[in-house]
Amino acid sequence: MVMQRVLIELPESVYRQLVRIAEETAQPIEALAAQSVISNLPPSADNASPELRLELLRMQTLETEALFEIAQAEVEPVDYRRQAELLEKNESALITESERQELSELRQAADQLMLCKAYAWSILRWRGQRVPTLQELSTPQ
Template identity: 45%
Template sequence: MMTTQMVAIDVPQPLYRRLQRLAELTRRPVETLVAQTLDANIPPLPDHLPEEMRADLLALESLDDESLWQVARSTVSPEQQKEHSRLLTKNSRGTITEADRGRLDQLSREADRLMLRKAYAYVLLKWRGYRLPTLAELEAQAG
């Protein structure tokens, strides 16, 4: 059984009425709804990641807002995208060499690392009060 802590907060009356109404509709206690809402909206911390990833993400926490936006907007270079695509094609055809497979793995790890950094930068920006771009806005930036 999970241990819990009591937290007392003041909320505006309209918000409390919404919570009460939702509690009635879902037949659950207000306290449960608040706990679930907090759990769903507080970003995960990098504490349980491998050390090399954790250090990288923790470093983002000390960046100023503009630097975080730069990380969030960063992309894989067109050259790397092209090389990655070429190697994926060779892999799917079964014509990839061991050296190419190693390079494909490296490019995949770099892309994964970049996506993780971007996602965490966006989480931090959201928690600093910024509005995040919509999917359509992101696609327009990429296009």
């Protein structure tokens, strides 16, 4: 990995904390600072499809409220019910080719929604917002 040098200014309290951790763990302060930056970068969209990649990158510019809306979005009930119906038909091998295509499209839309939700939560976390636990997410409000 090629390394680049960056000069940054840190608040005194942050610098003292890095120094203390470096001394206590016998690690170079530069390594701790780099580790902190790496672990706090926004999520990468590099592995997404080109169309979805653009959407994910656009999400990084959204306001916090808009990201919370995406993070809390759900599959439309009508689409959820239709997908369940088609999955049942698929298991019994009574599904037509057009229904198989519809099922594939519904599954792809649901997968894309879940990826956008996860990405929104990742951006929110990166921005310092509290991310609820799985239990909190699955408990009705």
